[in-house]
Amino acid sequence: MKRPGLLIFIIPVMILFLAGCGGRKYNFPEPKEPGTDGAFNMQEDVFKTGSNEYTADFGTITVPENRNRTGSRFIHIPFIRIHSLSPALLEPIFYLAGGPGQSNLNCIPFDTLLAEHDFVMVGYRGVDGSVKLDCPEVVDALKENDDPLIEESLRNLAKAWEASARRFAQEGIDWNGYTIPQTIEDIEAVRRALKYRQVNLQSESYGTRVAYLYGLMHPESIHRTIMIGVNPPGRCMWDPRMVDQQLHTYARLWSKDSVMSARCPDLIGTMKRVLKNMPDKYLIFSISPGKVKTVAFCLLFHRNTAALVFDAFVQAEQGDYSGLALLSAGYDYTLPSMMTWGELASKAVTADLDTSKIRMYEEYHDSVLGSPLNTILWNPMLYTQMPLQLIPEELRILRESDVETLLLSGSLDFSDPPQYASQDLLPYLRNGKQVILSEFGHVNDLLYLRKKSTEKLLASYFNTGIPDTSGIEYVPMDFNVKWGLSSITKTVVVTGITIAVGLIAGLIWILRKVL
Numbered sequence: 001m002k003r004p005g006l007l008i009f010i011i012p013v014m015i016l017f018l019a020g021c022g023g024r025k026y027n028f029p030e031p032k033e034p035g036t037d038g039a040f041n042m043q044e045d046v047f048k049t050g051s052n053e054y055t056a057d058f059g060t061i062t063v064p065e066n067r068n069r070t071g072s073r074f075i076h077i078p079f080i081r082i083h084s085l086s087p088a089l090l091e092p093i094f095y096l097a098g099g100p101g102q103s104n105l106n107c108i109p110f111d112t113l114l115a116e117h118d119f120v121m122v123g124y125r126g127v128d129g130s131v132k133l134d135c136p137e138v139v140d141a142l143k144e145n146d147d148p149l150i151e152e153s154l155r156n157l158a159k160a161w162e163a164s165a166r167r168f169a170q171e172g173i174d175w176n177g178y179t180i181p182q183t184i185e186d187i188e189a190v191r192r193a194l195k196y197r198q199v200n201l202q203s204e205s206y207g208t209r210v211a212y213l214y215g216l217m218h219p220e221s222i223h224r225t226i227m228i229g230v231n232p233p234g235r236c237m238w239d240p241r242m243v244d245q246q247l248h249t250y251a252r253l254w255s256k257d258s259v260m261s262a263r264c265p266d267l268i269g270t271m272k273r274v275l276k277n278m279p280d281k282y283l284i285f286s287i288s289p290g291k292v293k294t295v296a297f298c299l300l301f302h303r304n305t306a307a308l309v310f311d312a313f314v315q316a317e318q319g320d321y322s323g324l325a326l327l328s329a330g331y332d333y334t335l336p337s338m339m340t341w342g343e344l345a346s347k348a349v350t351a352d353l354d355t356s357k358i359r360m361y362e363e364y365h366d367s368v369l370g371s372p373l374n375t376i377l378w379n380p381m382l383y384t385q386m387p388l389q390l391i392p393e394e395l396r397i398l399r400e401s402d403v404e405t406l407l408l409s410g411s412l413d414f415s416d417p418p419q420y421a422s423q424d425l426l427p428y429l430r431n432g433k434q435v436i437l438s439e440f441g442h443v444n445d446l447l448y449l450r451k452k453s454t455e456k457l458l459a460s461y462f463n464t465g466i467p468d469t470s471g472i473e474y475v476p477m478d479f480n481v482k483w484g485l486s487s488i489t490k491t492v493v494v495t496g497i498t499i500a501v502g503l504i505a506g507l508i509w510i511l512r513k514v515l
Contacts, residue, residue: 026105028078031060035074038062040193047082049108057081061193063186065131066177073172076130079190080105082119090463091200091223092118094187096214098205098229098443100347101339103127112455117200117462122187126178126343133178133342135164142336142376149290149375157376158383164342165387176389178346184214191221198223200462204443205229205415206236209351212425213395215403224404224462229413229443230421233398236352238374238414240367243297246414247271247368250306253439253477260479264314271368274316274324282325282489291331292324294372298335299327300414301442303449303477311481323485335376349381350391358382398428405432406461410440412477435467439477449475 032041040061047056059079066072081092093113097104104124113119126133141160145153168175191199200223203211208227215222251267254260264270278289296312299305312323358378361371390396407426409418418436426432435457440446447454453471460468 026058026078026080028058028060031062031076034062034076036062037064037074038189038193040190042081047080049111049114052111052114054085054114055083057083059190059193061186061189063125063189064177066174067182067185069174069177072174072177075125077125077186077190078105078123078128080121081194082109082114084114084116084118086116088116089118090116091198092120092194092196093200093202093462094120094122094191096201096203096207096210097124098207099124099127099339099344100206101127101341101344104207110451110455110458112459113202113462115459120190120194120199122190124343125183125186126346127340131173131178133168133173133175133340133346135160135341135345137161137163137167138341139336143332146286146288147290148288148294148331149370149372153290154375154379155383157380161345161380161386162384168342169387175342175346175387176350178343179350179391180210180213180347181217181391181395183210183347184217187214188218188221201225202458202462203227204447206231206347208416209233209236212401215401215405216395216399219401219403222403224406224465226406226408226458226461227421228408228446229416230407230409230418230425231416232420232424233396234352234354234357235416235420235424236348237354237357237361237378238297238371240361240364240369240371240374242417242419243369243371243414244367246300246412246417249412250310250477254310254479257479264317267310267314268368270317271313274313275369278316278324279321282321285325285329285489287321287325287328288331290372291328293369294335294376295327295330297369297372297414302445303412303439303441306412306414306441307477307479307481308485310479311484312486315484315486320486322489326485326489344377345386346388348377349386350388351396353378353381353386353390355382398424400428400430401432402430404465405429406467407432407434408446408457409434409436410442410445411436411438412440412445413442415442433467435469435472437472438474440475 029041029043033039040059042057042059045056045058047054060076061079062074062076064072065075095107097107105121105128107121109119123129137160141156142148144156147153165175198221201211201214208230211225211227215225247268254267275289278287280287296309299309312327316324358381361374362379407421409421411418421434426434437446440449450473456471457467457469460466
């Protein structure tokens with residue numbers, strides 16, 4: 001059963017899962033010569049970063065919907081250029097957000113970078129432009145069943161994807177025009193329009209894939225690239241064996257904490273027992289095992305929210321399932337509406353679809369948590385054939401690149417484990433370096449856990465090609481939770497009861513006065 005009050009608490013927690021900077025609404029000009037490839041229009045305004053203000057250009061550029069199809073219609077892509085305060089500019093920084101399925105216009109760049117670089121965000125086609133690939137059919141299917149991980153739910157998702165594809169076709173949308181290579185060509189069009197010879201790339205999570213392919217397609221356009229939370233080709237899937245490996249890493253850190261190990265001597269065992277014996281309700285709130293696993297997995301991406309997950313499981317083994325009830329309720333309020341699902345499919349499916357790998361991962365049954373996002377995003381593809389064409393093979397495999405590249409990874413990154421960057425990608429980067437921050441998680445940890453040190457590292461690499469790691473310090477994992485999910489749930493329940501009692505008492509008082 002859903003309770004609106006839970007929304008107040010779960011959304012701030014889940015926002016930490018998103019690999020991005022922030023969210024704002026901007027006004028963009030109407031396209032100039034809307035039927036002409038490369039035509040663009042800009043208007044000047046102010047861009048605020050905390051306490052600082054910068055002059056910025058807000059623009060719209062016209063591009064083909066599908067450059068691979070003769071006679072393709074035109075669509076319009078917004079972009080933002082934030083002007084540096086320095087008169088002696090270094091190469092501009094182009095930003096590439098994670099996802100896929102999320103906007104590329106929401107970053108608030110570090111002032112340290114704006115000191116010597118313009119900062120440019122080009123909207124992602126299918127999310128930010130004149131065509132948005134919303135899939136209400138998929139959103140409804142994600143909410144339809146109590147457990148999103150069972151076969152019935154996955155088959156319903158497959159049907160929802162088919163319904164979305166039919167609707168796109170009826171609306172004249174060429175779904176195959178919204179791939180990563182087409183997105184890269186949009187960015188190239190903006191680079192040329194703004195008359196930059198070379199650019200730097202700051203990419204995050206799945207945006208690092210865009211950056212890597214950009215360097216293969218247009219190496220002459222790229223000066224330097226920083227990839228934060230690195231996603232190599234073929235890794236937009238989560239291997240349950242790697243999930244287990246990461247969980248055991250957390251468990252070892254837990255066992256070294258005398259307070260936590262006294263509270264729970266076997267973290268992995270606790271999680272297994274709780275998942276096996278989970279009740280279907282807490283008071284009047286439903287608990288769905290699939291929803292608990294999915295939201296828990298998302299929250300494991302970052303350190304602070306991972307601590308919330310472990311605390312909820314420990315509380316549950318002691319008989320208090322309120323925290324898991326909150327995880328279950330949080331699923332409906334967050335995951336279905338978190339992505340622009342059509343854009344996610346057009347980029348992820350066309351780049352990484354591998355049915356043999358999907359089946360292999362599902363055959364691994366001994367996992368502690370499994371790989372719930374993998375199941376939701378990829379298993380429906382076993383029950384349907386999407387009308388999406390894979391991008392060229394040379395862009396789906398690892399190839400050597402000469403672009404100067406810094407890989408920034410966290411050792412506890414559940415989304416993009418550092419081993420993938422080290423073993424898969426780094427050997428193909430002739431001018432590549434990797435920095436792994438011990439006990440850091442995904443993008444938000446890497447950027448903000450020690451913000452000043454990160455700013456220094458990014459700026460030094462963009463400016464000189466040498467990452468300054470002198471300010472990086474070891475930050476030990478802290479499992480202490482000041483305000484856990486169980487406490488949040490109980491506060492909601494007590495507050496709801498108090499309000500209800502107050503309303504009833506007030507109504508009785510009014511009736512007595514009237515009668």
